[in-house]
Amino acid sequence: MNGHFFILSAPSGAGKTTVCEALLKELPDLRRAVTSTTRPARPGEVNGVDYFFLSREEFQEKLKVGRFLEHAVIYDNYYGSGRDYIEEELDAGRDVILVVDVQGAQSIQETGVRAIYIFLLPPSLDVLKARLVDRKTDSPEVIMKRSAQAREEISRYKSYDYCVINDDLTVAVADIKSIIRAEKCRVDYLSRIVEDIIAPAI
Amino acid sequence: MNGHFFILSAPSGAGKTTVCEALLKELPDLRRAVTSTTRPARPGEVNGVDYFFLSREEFQEKLKVGRFLEHAVIYDNYYGSGRDYIEEELDAGRDVILVVDVQGAQSIQETGVRAIYIFLLPPSLDVLKARLVDRKTDSPEVIMKRSAQAREEISRYKSYDYCVINDDLTVAVADIKSIIRAEKCRVDYLSRIVEDIIAPAI
Numbered sequence: 001m002n003g004h005f006f007i008l009s010a011p012s013g014a015g016k017t018t019v020c021e022a023l024l025k026e027l028p029d030l031r032r033a034v035t036s037t038t039r040p041a042r043p044g045e046v047n048g049v050d051y052f053f054l055s056r057e058e059f060q061e062k063l064k065v066g067r068f069l070e071h072a073v074i075y076d077n078y079y080g081s082g083r084d085y086i087e088e089e090l091d092a093g094r095d096v097i098l099v100v101d102v103q104g105a106q107s108i109q110e111t112g113v114r115a116i117y118i119f120l121l122p123p124s125l126d127v128l129k130a131r132l133v134d135r136k137t138d139s140p141e142v143i144m145k146r147s148a149q150a151r152e153e154i155s156r157y158k159s160y161d162y163c164v165i166n167d168d169l170t171v172a173v174a175d176i177k178s179i180i181r182a183e184k185c186r187v188d189y190l191s192r193i194v195e196d197i198i199a200p201a202i
Numbered sequence: 203m204n205g206h207f208f209i210l211s212a213p214s215g216a217g218k219t220t221v222c223e224a225l226l227k228e229l230p231d232l233r234r235a236v237t238s239t240t241r242p243a244r245p246g247e248v249n250g251v252d253y254f255f256l257s258r259e260e261f262q263e264k265l266k267v268g269r270f271l272e273h274a275v276i277y278d279n280y281y282g283s284g285r286d287y288i289e290e291e292l293d294a295g296r297d298v299i300l301v302v303d304v305q306g307a308q309s310i311q312e313t314g315v316r317a318i319y320i321f322l323l324p325p326s327l328d329v330l331k332a333r334l335v336d337r338k339t340d341s342p343e344v345i346m347k348r349s350a351q352a353r354e355e356i357s358r359y360k361s362y363d364y365c366v367i368n369d370d371l372t373v374a375v376a377d378i379k380s381i382i383r384a385e386k387c388r389v390d391y392l393s394r395i396v397e398d399i400i401a402p403a404i
Contacts (some may be wrong), residue, residue, distance in 0.1 A: 119389075124399055154400045163388040163396055175387050182384035185364040185377050187321075194365055197326055198356045 001192065003031075003095040004028035004183055005086065005113070008176070009105035010120035011150035013132045015166045019120060020099045022173045027180070031089045036062070039077035051170035052082065070100065081108070095180065102153040109159060116183055118176060119160040125151060125166040203394065205233075205297040206385055207288065207315070210378070211307035212322035213352035215334045217368045221322060222301045224375045229382070233291045235300035238270070241279035254284065272302065272309035283310070297382065304355040311361060318385055320378060321362040325369040327353060 010111060015093050023032040024032055036052040038059050054062070059078045071080030079099055088095045098115075100108070119188060123129035128150055132143045157163055166172040167200050183189065212218040226234055238254040240261050249255050256264070261280045265273060273282030283300055291298045299341065300308070300317075307319060322329035327376055330352055335347045364381050368374040 044373045118387075121396065121399060151400050153394065157396045158389055158393070160389050162384070163389055163392045164387055165392075165395070175383065177382035178380040179387055181377065181380035182364070185320075185366055185381055187360060187362050187365055190367075191360070193367070194323065194356065194359050197323060198353050 001093055001189070003090040003093050003191075004180070005090055005115040005175075006095065006097040006118060006180065007105055007108060007115045008097055008099050008118050008120060009160070010166075011102060011122070011128065011153045012146050013128045013135070013150065014120045014122045015131070015169070015172075016099050016120050019164075019166060019169065019172050019176070020058065020097060022169060023097070023176055026173060026177060027095075029180050030180070031094050031096045033081060033086050033089075033096050035079055036068070036082045036100075037077060037079045039079075052085075054078075054181060056132065067113060067115060069098075070104040072101075072104065106156070106159070116162070116179070117160040118162045118164060118179060119154075119155070119157050121154060121163055121165050122150070123165055127167075203295055203391070205292040205295050206296065206382070206391075207292055207317040208299045208378075208382065208385075209307055209310060209317045210299055210301050210320050211304050211362070213304060213324070213330065213355045213366075214321045214348050215330045215337070215352065217323045217333070217371070218301050218322050218372075220371065221368060221374050221378070222299060223367075224371060225299070225378055226266075228375060229297075231296060232239060233296050233298045233381070234315060235288050235298050238264070238282045238284045238377060239279060241281075242309060254287075256280075271300075271313060271315060272306040272362060274306065304358065308358070308361070318364070319362040319379070320364045320366060320381060321359050322374065323359070323365055323367050324352070325367055329369075355366075 036054050038054055038056045041053050067083050068080035069083055078197055085181055086096050125147055129147050132138055164172050164175045186195055210218055210222055230338045236254055238256050240256055243255050269285050270282035271285055288298050327349055331349050334340055334348055366374050366377045
């Protein structure tokens with residue numbers, strides 16, 4: 001049976017990367033969809049693990065033939081969620097999780113690809129702001145902007161299947177594990193197994 | 203917020219009672235919907251715990267005013283899933299699970315009541331037969347009949363939301379726990395909380 005495709009999305013600062021890392025530790029069979037990028041590898045980054053590092057020509061060629069679910073250009077570098085890796089893993093029966101920003105998740109939804117959409121949320125916008133302050137990477141103006149953007153992004157939650165509130169990392173990870181396990185019990189997914197149970201003996 | 207209403211159904215011999223008992227031990231906040239009956243209490247049975255013991259007149263009066271989700275007459279005794287207890291618990295924000303046979307689950311579906319339907323299945327009809335033999339309560343003829351009935355009942359699985367295969371009790375209970383937890387992360391269920399997160403500060 002094919003694997004399940006989970007898309008984990010969140011506003012900046014909600015903790016999607018941390019949650020996904022913790023989740024992957026607990027579910028060793030789950031595969032993280034590896035992003036492709038044209039930016040150069042940083043020291044220690046491994047091709048196929050951290051990113052697929054592509055030349056600009058390779059990226060544009062794949063883009064032209066529709067091999068990205070979504071892509072974005074950030075500081076003159078391309079980033080994209082390639083279909084190849086995801087499809088191979090799903091076909092091999094493995095579950096795949098893609099971590100992507102809200103804009104990317106929306107682009108993927110528009111392609112009509114079959115996936116289970118999980119939205120990770122901060123418990124409040126104040127908590128989100130406090131986390132962004134703690135990161136010490138953004139100016140107060142940028143934090144105000146990100147917070148306003150988060151509100152706008154969260155307002156699109158209805159296009160997701162599940163919401164997980166990231167108040168406590170352990171709880172959020174357990175919620176997502178339950179979602180993954182429950183989706184494997186969905187009637188549609190199990191129909192072949194159930195049909196086998198009731199098939200007349202040969 | 204209101205609780206969730208879960209309906210656990212299965213063919214005879216699939217283990218729904220055992221699974222539900224194990225589930226209730228692990229989820230002390232989950233309430234089992236108590237069945238009403240007109241049969242006399244047996245020694246040790248407690249009203250409101252094992253059953254609600256009603257007189258025939260009381261039962262028929264409640265039946266007449268639509269206070270049962272489903273009911274059946276077995277050996278001249280009435281059995282029914284009363285709405286009152288279930289609605290009170292759900293209104294108080296507690297999750298309720300009702301264990302009911304396939305016919306009962308179908309009757310409830312026809313009422314249009316909002317519930318999450320979980321179908322517990324044996325791993326195979328041979329395993330089901332072996333379990334019925336082990337019970338030592340049925341004749342070979344009855345076992346053949348129950349097995350044929352199970353096949354017919356299982357063929358209606360598509361009207362459920364989830365299927366859980368009861369091969370290993372621990373696994374089946376963990377599956378149902380995941381379903382319960384995942385349903386609490388459904389976007390529809392959490393909308394009030396999410397709306398609070400994005401509500402403008404007063």
